[in-house]
Amino acid sequence: YAGKRRNAGVAVYRPSDDQHSPDRLSLMGELRQAVERDELTLYYQPKVDLTTGRVSYVEALVRWIHPVRGMVPPDQFIPFAEQTGYIKVLSRWVIDKALAQCAAWRAAGIELDVSINVSARDLINADLPHTFAVLLDKHRVQPEWIWVEITESALMDDPVHAMQTLDALYAMGLRLSIDDFGTGYSSLAHLKKMSVHEIKIDKSFVIGMTEDSDDETIVRSTIALGHNLGLRVAAEGVETQLVLDRLRTLDCDLAQGYFLSRPLAPDGLKAWLDTWHADWASPPQRVFSA
Numbered sequence: 001y002a003g004k005r006r007n008a009g010v011a012v013y014r015p016s017d018d019q020h021s022p023d024r025l026s027l028m029g030e031l032r033q034a035v036e037r038d039e040l041t042l043y044y045q046p047k048v049d050l051t052t053g054r055v056s057y058v059e060a061l062v063r064w065i066h067p068v069r070g071m072v073p074p075d076q077f078i079p080f081a082e083q084t085g086y087i088k089v090l091s092r093w094v095i096d097k098a099l100a101q102c103a104a105w106r107a108a109g110i111e112l113d114v115s116i117n118v119s120a121r122d123l124i125n126a127d128l129p130h131t132f133a134v135l136l137d138k139h140r141v142q143p144e145w146i147w148v149e150i151t152e153s154a155l156m157d158d159p160v161h162a163m164q165t166l167d168a169l170y171a172m173g174l175r176l177s178i179d180d181f182g183t184g185y186s187s188l189a190h191l192k193k194m195s196v197h198e199i200k201i202d203k204s205f206v207i208g209m210t211e212d213s214d215d216e217t218i219v220r221s222t223i224a225l226g227h228n229l230g231l232r233v234a235a236e237g238v239e240t241q242l243v244l245d246r247l248r249t250l251d252c253d254l255a256q257g258y259f260l261s262r263p264l265a266p267d268g269l270k271a272w273l274d275t276w277h278a279d280w281a282s283p284p285q286r287v288f289s290a
């Protein structure tokens, strides 16, 4: 395939590389069968509390392991799923799987919270709170163990219905986080009205913040804004020690990024956590040089 790339030994297929290929159509057809053929899987990426060094929670990130195409990243099929309405089935699968994993970890004495990404289409779907309620009950998972990540742009598509869904999720006791903060157009008036627990600064501002003073200004101001509104502030896209140290200096609450860990399959995450916790006293020294 023209659109196939090598990434750490795994072929990564990017249909956007061949825009005019009939592959885009067939991909949509195949996506419908991905759930029943058991081709989807969840990876988990830890997020670290910058004060204690503890792993606060892990974010579930969906992967499609296509038998022929290889690993298809979510930004290559989530948009299809949204366009075709298949996102409803996909999201239910993701929530079911992530809650089952959370319950399994808890049963094994691993007290991890799990965050789940939901899309714009999910947010205007009045069934979403019910889906969560049914699956929380099925897996005997406490709502406060589960974080729901919503992007700013998803909120702005249909703010009235999105807000109703968010209020219902909040009332159930789920934790809410605004993902990719700073890239959408959410007005501060909306932010003020919304019941959320956390904002996650988009990685586009974080990755180069130690080299670009505008990025650093944006990150610093967002942290202040979040704290002034009583929210936790997380940063995604932490790729270097330097950025991690700067975020700590700026009083950011949580960090997530390749410097700490890439998204991992559950086995890999377990191994990563074992190492992390093994030198429990030293992780702040080990990863935080400041």
Ligand code: C2E
Residues within 6 Å of the ligand: 045, 060, 061, 062, 073, 074, 075, 078, 091, 094, 117, 118, 119, 149, 179, 180, 203, 236, 237, 238, 239, 256, 257, 258, 259, 263
């Ligand atoms: P997101 O929720 O903002 O997730 C963060 C993305 O940044 C992930 O890409 C993650 O692998 C990547 N990332 C993490 N740390 C770093 C870093 O240090 N540097 C860089 N450059 N990237 C980093 P991924 O897994 O490809 O997911 C892309 C997007 O797809 C997600 O963005 C989310 O919007 C969406 N997505 C993923 N899983 C799901 C899902 O289960 N449901 C829905 N609706 N959307 C999902």
Ligand code: MG
Residues within 6 Å of the ligand: 059, 117, 149, 179
């Ligand atoms: Mg996310």
Ligand code: MG
Residues within 6 Å of the ligand: 179, 180, 200, 202, 203, 236
């Ligand atoms: Mg994000």
Ligand code: MG
Residues within 6 Å of the ligand: 180, 202, 203
């Ligand atoms: Mg993002």
